[in-house]
Amino acid sequence: MTVRPAYCIAIDIGGTKMALGVFNSEGQLQGDTQIIPVSFDEHKVADAHQMIFAIAPYVEEARQRYSPLIGIGLSICGNINKETGEAVLIPNLHWRHLPFGSMVRNAFQLPVFAGTDVRAAALAERLWGVARESQFFAWCTVGTGYGGYLFLNGKLYDGYHGFAGPFGHITWDEEGYPCGCGRRGCFETFVAGPAIARAGQAAVDAGHSPLMAELSQSGRVTTQTVIQAYQQNDPAAVSIIEQVARLIAINLSGLINTLDLEMIVMGGGVIQACPQLIERIKHHISRYLMSDEARRDLRLERETFTNSALYGAAADVFLRSGVIKEALGA
Numbered sequence: 001m002t003v004r005p006a007y008c009i010a011i012d013i014g015g016t017k018m019a020l021g022v023f024n025s026e027g028q029l030q031g032d033t034q035i036i037p038v039s040f041d042e043h044k045v046a047d048a049h050q051m052i053f054a055i056a057p058y059v060e061e062a063r064q065r066y067s068p069l070i071g072i073g074l075s076i077c078g079n080i081n082k083e084t085g086e087a088v089l090i091p092n093l094h095w096r097h098l099p100f101g102s103m104v105r106n107a108f109q110l111p112v113f114a115g116t117d118v119r120a121a122a123l124a125e126r127l128w129g130v131a132r133e134s135q136f137f138a139w140c141t142v143g144t145g146y147g148g149y150l151f152l153n154g155k156l157y158d159g160y161h162g163f164a165g166p167f168g169h170i171t172w173d174e175e176g177y178p179c180g181c182g183r184r185g186c187f188e189t190f191v192a193g194p195a196i197a198r199a200g201q202a203a204v205d206a207g208h209s210p211l212m213a214e215l216s217q218s219g220r221v222t223t224q225t226v227i228q229a230y231q232q233n234d235p236a237a238v239s240i241i242e243q244v245a246r247l248i249a250i251n252l253s254g255l256i257n258t259l260d261l262e263m264i265v266m267g268g269g270v271i272q273a274c275p276q277l278i279e280r281i282k283h284h285i286s287r288y289l290m291s292d293e294a295r296r297d298l299r300l301e302r303e304t305f306t307n308s309a310l311y312g313a314a315a316d317v318f319l320r321s322g323v324i325k326e327a328l329g330a
């Protein structure tokens with residue numbers, strides 16, 4: 001791998017806030033990450049002009065401090081065209097066919113490289129993280145949503161239409177809860193943060209967990225409430241997290257049995273708050289794996305960075321502009 005010295009700005013746009021950081025081409029964050037709230041208009045649509053206005057001072061500061069500053073990497077929580085930067089469908093921001101990449105490019109007169117957050121996270125783990133040596137792995141996030149991205153045979157795997165990766169939308173129960181994707185009963189509706197909160201609320205409403213009732217302010221159980229109670233060995237919370245671990249193990253084993261993966265790298269808000277979940281998934285998964293080889297060799301690892309997608313947005317800039325020469329399919 002050859003690397004030229006250079007800098008870029010990376011921005012990870014989530015459903016409620018943006019993270020912004022400046023990186024050098026060794027993958028080192030320069031200074032602190034800035035967290036900037038996303039502003040929404042009266043129709044709950046994220047205000048792209050306001051977002052660009054909010055990041056402008058940081059872009060100007062970076063332009064003065066770091067040279068050469070070669071571009072801006074955008075990681076976004078939804079479907080974005082990586083060639084044009086068009087935000088095709090971003091449910092959390094209520095964006096459909098918004099040319100966000102070119103808006104940012106025009107505002108700052110810098111090259112812009114955009115991509116989906118899960119794809120960016122997989123790229124960062126492969127270039128600078130725990131999957132550095134791996135040719136076959138999946139990035140898996142458990143947070144507000146559940147899903148990930150694939151890295152197969154030494155390259156990011158985008159699929160025929162560019163939609164590969166959302167294994168959280170494999171159906172588990174076709175009569176199940178409605179899902180953000182418009183269908184019902186996807187794995188995501190059973191294992192992501194909102195599902196954990198829902199199960200906790202049901203336990204409290206049924207009188208099964210005095211501890212969660214006590215921990216939940218104003219009677220509303222959150223994902224955090226369940227995790228806190230789990231860490232104090234509350235039986236109802238333990239049974240919720242065990243069920244989540246078992247279902248994730250079933251879901252991931254399907255990927256591993258199909259694709260013969262070496263490693264799953266796990267991140268996202270739920271894993272950050274409850275890293276023990278990885279151990280519990282490990283405990284359950286071997287019984288669903290088909291081969292002795294997978295049972296022997298499979299690695300489940302925690303993400304390397306506190307925000308892998310932010311690092312990935314930077315990695316994408318350096319790889320696609322040729323500053324880092326390595327063929328990873330970026």
Ligand SMILES: [Zn+2]
Binds near residue numbers: 183184
């Ligand atoms: Zn779904």
